[in-house]
Amino acid sequence: MSGCTLTQEQIKATQAFHGHWCPGLALGLRVAELGLKEFGSAHDEDIVCVTETDMCAVDAIQFLMSCTFGKGNLIHRDWGKAAFTFYNRDTGKGMRVAVKEEFWGREMSREDRIQDIMTASFKTLFAVTDPLYPVPSRAHRLESLVCEKCGEKTMESRTRRFGGKILCIPCFTQLEQR
Missing domain, CATH: 3.30.60 (Wheat Germ Agglutinin (Isolectin 2); domain 1)
Known part of the structure; x- marks a missing residue:
């Protein structure tokens, strides 16, 4: 697959949620697009994302996939990596999506980077592997x-x-x- 398949409505609504248009949000749109393709949007806590960063990309995942901190299906690991692991808690299926260094390291203008991200194939953008860790448990209600x-x-x-x-x-x- 080459280029973003999200609708202009989805892209504009995500931009409005985030507050501005930037390469990080464009990256998040593509990560969420791949997550939606493989897992769909969370109905409750069934789809979970473990993000290894707190960059702009996470807003696209929250908005498009309905993974949120409040529901316990968005988990932040502060590892400073542009990597996101998605799981389906019901099936146990999972995948880790990491931005490829050779893609991320190229020098270009902000607008060119956004265009590059939005038109690249998933294979060009991401290394997709099995998750590093087992499916996270659902949120516990404690005293x-x-x-x-x-x-x-x-x-x-x-x-x-x-x-x-x-x-x-x-x-x-x-x-x-x-």
Whole structure:
């Protein structure tokens, strides 16, 4: 397949969601296009994306594939890589999509880069491999505990114990830094 097959309506709506047009969003459109082709859009938490970056591309995945932090089907791993792994939690199928270095490293203007991204084939843009990790589990609903320093409720799995007290991560970090 060569060139983007998303409709102009999908592209314009994604641009409006993101707020501007840039190479990162164009890249995200193409990643989401491939994700939609292989997995479709998430109905609830069935399709999940693990993103290894927090760049503009992630907005296209959120908008077009309905993968969101709130539903627990968009997971951010802060590894600084232009790579995205999609899974279908119901079938266990998955794929990792990483931008090819030889594509990303070419020098060109912003507009030329956007055009290049939008017209390139998936094979030119991406290295598609099996996922590096198993399918992430669905979001767990855990008890909230009250931080004994600030008094705010915090998900149990995000608390720390220090000196016999239950603390949220920010309060624990403040104590650690002393």
